[in-house]
Amino acid sequence: MAKTIPIRTANAPSQAFEYFSTKKDELVGWARKFSLFPYPFVTACCAMEFMAVSSTPYDTDRFGAALPRFSPRQSDLLMVVGTLTHKQAPILLKVYEQMCEPKWVMAFGACATSGGFYQNYAAVAGIDKIIPVDIYVPGCPPRPETVIDAIMKLQDRIAHSHHPIINKNF
Amino acid sequence: MDMRLPNPVQPAFEPAESDDAVIVNIGPSHPATHGTIQVIAALEGEKVRKVDVHCGYLHRGFEKECEDHTWTNLIPYVDRLNYCSGLINNFAYCEAVEKLMGIEITPRCHYLRTLLSEYSRIADHMTCVAASLMELGAMTAFLYLVMIRDYIYEHLADLTGARVTYTYGRIGGLARDLPEGWLKRLDEILEQYEDFIGRIHGLMDRNRIFIDRTRNIGMISAADAINWGFTGPILRSTGAAIDLRKDTPYLAYAELDFEVPVGINGDNYDRYYVRMREMDESVYMIRQLVDMLPAGPINVDDRRCVLPEKRLVYSEIESLINHFKLIIEGPQVPAGEVYAAHEAPNGELGFYLVSTGGGIPYKVHVRSPSFVHMGGVKRMLEGYQLADIIPTFGSVNMIGGECDR
Amino acid sequence: MTSRLDNVQQQLGLQVGGASRSHGSLVLELARADLLPVVQRLKTEFAFDLLLDVTAVDWPLKTPRFEVVYHLYSTQHRDRVRIKTAVELADPAVESLVSLYGSAHFMERECHDMYGIVFRGNPDLRPILLYEGFVGHPLRKDYGKHDEQPLVPYRI
Numbered sequence: 001m002a003k004t005i006p007i008r009t010a011n012a013p014s015q016a017f018e019y020f021s022t023k024k025d026e027l028v029g030w031a032r033k034f035s036l037f038p039y040p041f042v043t044a045c046c047a048m049e050f051m052a053v054s055s056t057p058y059d060t061d062r063f064g065a066a067l068p069r070f071s072p073r074q075s076d077l078l079m080v081v082g083t084l085t086h087k088q089a090p091i092l093l094k095v096y097e098q099m100c101e102p103k104w105v106m107a108f109g110a111c112a113t114s115g116g117f118y119q120n121y122a123a124v125a126g127i128d129k130i131i132p133v134d135i136y137v138p139g140c141p142p143r144p145e146t147v148i149d150a151i152m153k154l155q156d157r158i159a160h161s162h163h164p165i166i167n168k169n170f
Numbered sequence: 171m172d173m174r175l176p177n178p179v180q181p182a183f184e185p186a187e188s189d190d191a192v193i194v195n196i197g198p199s200h201p202a203t204h205g206t207i208q209v210i211a212a213l214e215g216e217k218v219r220k221v222d223v224h225c226g227y228l229h230r231g232f233e234k235e236c237e238d239h240t241w242t243n244l245i246p247y248v249d250r251l252n253y254c255s256g257l258i259n260n261f262a263y264c265e266a267v268e269k270l271m272g273i274e275i276t277p278r279c280h281y282l283r284t285l286l287s288e289y290s291r292i293a294d295h296m297t298c299v300a301a302s303l304m305e306l307g308a309m310t311a312f313l314y315l316v317m318i319r320d321y322i323y324e325h326l327a328d329l330t331g332a333r334v335t336y337t338y339g340r341i342g343g344l345a346r347d348l349p350e351g352w353l354k355r356l357d358e359i360l361e362q363y364e365d366f367i368g369r370i371h372g373l374m375d376r377n378r379i380f381i382d383r384t385r386n387i388g389m390i391s392a393a394d395a396i397n398w399g400f401t402g403p404i405l406r407s408t409g410a411a412i413d414l415r416k417d418t419p420y421l422a423y424a425e426l427d428f429e430v431p432v433g434i435n436g437d438n439y440d441r442y443y444v445r446m447r448e449m450d451e452s453v454y455m456i457r458q459l460v461d462m463l464p465a466g467p468i469n470v471d472d473r474r475c476v477l478p479e480k481r482l483v484y485s486e487i488e489s490l491i492n493h494f495k496l497i498i499e500g501p502q503v504p505a506g507e508v509y510a511a512h513e514a515p516n517g518e519l520g521f522y523l524v525s526t527g528g529g530i531p532y533k534v535h536v537r538s539p540s541f542v543h544m545g546g547v548k549r550m551l552e553g554y555q556l557a558d559i560i561p562t563f564g565s566v567n568m569i570g571g572e573c574d575r
Numbered sequence: 576m577t578s579r580l581d582n583v584q585q586q587l588g589l590q591v592g593g594a595s596r597s598h599g600s601l602v603l604e605l606a607r608a609d610l611l612p613v614v615q616r617l618k619t620e621f622a623f624d625l626l627l628d629v630t631a632v633d634w635p636l637k638t639p640r641f642e643v644v645y646h647l648y649s650t651q652h653r654d655r656v657r658i659k660t661a662v663e664l665a666d667p668a669v670e671s672l673v674s675l676y677g678s679a680h681f682m683e684r685e686c687h688d689m690y691g692i693v694f695r696g697n698p699d700l701r702p703i704l705l706y707e708g709f710v711g712h713p714l715r716k717d718y719g720k721h722d723e724q725p726l727v728p729y730r731i
Contacts, residue, residue, distance in 0.1 A: 041199050043206050043228055044571055045253035048297070048334045052323065055316040070201040087706040088206060088227045089727040090175040091199055117246065120231035120720045121713050122705075129729040141334050176726050178706035182699065226704035233689070234713055234720050269598050396624050396650060399678025410650070417653045508598050509646055509657060511627075522644070524632055537628040537646065545681030574704055 240500025302564025500529025
């Protein structure tokens with residue numbers, strides 16, 4: 001039985017509304033991507049590269065992503081830097097739950113991405129087993145340029161995503 | 171979302187009965203704890219009455235992993251112990267295995283390992299001082315030190331291929347020899363180092379705020395420090411001149427001219443200054459070593475542990491078999507046990523290896539200075555104020571990878 | 576240095592089960608009951624003031640199964656001693672050294688965590704590297720390397 005799929009759904013919003021909604025998304029996306037407040041959830045060796053990428057000569061301040069906010073209530077980018085162990089997992093989940101929308105998660109380093117080469121009883125095989133991840137940064141530890149590339153890709157994603165600010169339609 | 175998350179630790183003290191005492195939880199995700207440490211403090215006003223330190227949030231199962239890998243394959247795991255000074259972990263471990271196998275490294279390797287150990291020591295002390303100064307608010311000092319540390323990282327990346335975790339030591343030698351122009355760049359970096367360190371001294375040494383926050387804070391006496399297992403700069407800041415490089419010299423330290431800086435009170439200021447002076451002594455040692463570095467092979471000519479040259483592996487069957495056995499089965503280390511210790515930037519880093527013959531270790535245990543220091547740090551925290559926890563912790567230089575292994 | 580260690584070995588003589596040398600340090604094998612008195616003598620008479628390390632080795636095919644290993648260092652005389660005590664699986668208990676060295680607190684906690692060795696006299700044997708709710712002692716040879724015990728349920 002062929003089912004007809006209409007080109008526009010029955011309760012579609014007007015075209016003018018959609019135009020303004022897209023423009024609003026572009027504006028809010030631009031504002032959000034250039035004012036990322038990272039929460040550096042630092043655990044292990046990747047912290048060295050995090051410190052390097054936050055200071056001169058690889059500066060994340062150029063991207064608006066330099067000022068860390070050590071309170072989950074005030075930050076929007078959760079950077080999990082380093083290995084996550086089972087003992088630390090409840091703390092990561094608590095911090096993630098305390099952050100408000102919109103929030104993004106960066107898995108910084110091989111250990112956060114997949115457990116790295118610690119495949120044993122103590123380490124969690126990747127933080128995406130616990131929380132959803134937006135961008136994975138490979139490397140052990142990743143070079144600062146890789147991190148900056150990741151921030152730029154995340155900014156592209158933020159710029160092109162839907163940002164509902166009043167209700168789920170607008 | 172209502173989630174009852176399990177508490178991974180059991181605190182040592184119950185909530186206080188008097189309403190003056192407050193229990194505060196610091197960490198394990200905290201900007202100023204340098205990693206994953208949880209400090210549960212019972213406060214009376216601003217004063218810390220009791221402290222319960224919880225580590226283990228970065229326990230990655232290093233010892234269990236090592237029982238599954240060959241002696242050479244576990245060198246990357248060893249790197250990630252004290253990740254601020256990765257080369258020293260490499261060399262301490264390789265020396266322990268070489269002792270078990272009865273191998274003498276070549277003279278060039280001997281001096282080069284010493285030079286790189288001191289270079290790593292500079293990077294580690296720089297990270298410690300930078301982070302602890304940043305927590306006190308001295309952001310400029312942090313940026314200066316991290317800039318020089320970045321030059322060191324790039325320079326070591328030219329040599330080893332990686333910036334932070336090098337995996338450069340091998341049993342019987344090193345992975346590769348120095349590239350062209352490496353020593354010249356070393357000179358340039360050391361000159362820039364001196365310029366920047368001069369600025370840090372100018373900013374911090376007589377800075378009233380810094381002195382007020384660190385003098386007479388976190389004090390410990392020499393006898394107490396030894397009883398609680400402190401080694402390294404913390405012990406030296408109490409006045410005891412105990413340094414493995416002078417007491418039981420290993421590598422090329424017996425031939426070098428250097429002094430061991432020692433503090434007066436054992437407080438935070440002394441620890442900062444001991445680290446600054448140790449960096450200067452390391453630079454002096456590196457300059458001597460550059461002149462002493464002999465020519466010659468990097469790896470000892472021993473088929474039991476050193477991989478043969480690639481062109482021989484591709485042309486001769488014996489080298490091919492040798493290469494194959496070394497990679498797949500690992501270097502065959504005779505049965506026995508050894509404890510070898512180096513003077514790491516944090517203190518005495520020791521490897522206790524147990525072998526039952528074969529290419530895979532039976533037990534690899536790390537005597538990590540940071541872990542033992544965490545046992546004793548409460549002596550430096552109790553009795554002081556809440557805000558003093560931060561500079562004291564910064565001066566102890568707890569490295570999570572080493573503490574929890 | 577070597578003659579001092581010989582001297583130490585001789586003077587401890589009858590209390591020690593076996594003695595040998597290992598790459599420059601003296602190795603003493605003691606019975607469980609002799610541990611605390613011998614270490615006390617080493618600290619007070621022979622100036623071994625720094626307790627460096629407490630660990631254990633698991634030999635599942637031997638009885639007694641565990642070997643608790645201590646490393647001591649003398650800052651004054653710059654030499655090292657390694658002490659080994661054997662304990663069995665049925666009663667893996669040793670006297671604690673907390674009365675002599677403050678550093679023993681954390682190190683014994685870790686050894687208990689990893690191997691299950693009970694240190695009688697240590698006031699606090701809570702898990703230190705592992706977490707509350709972890710069952711088993713991972714460094715024992717019969718604990719599987721991949722046996723994870725997650726605290727937070729996985730989402731995927």
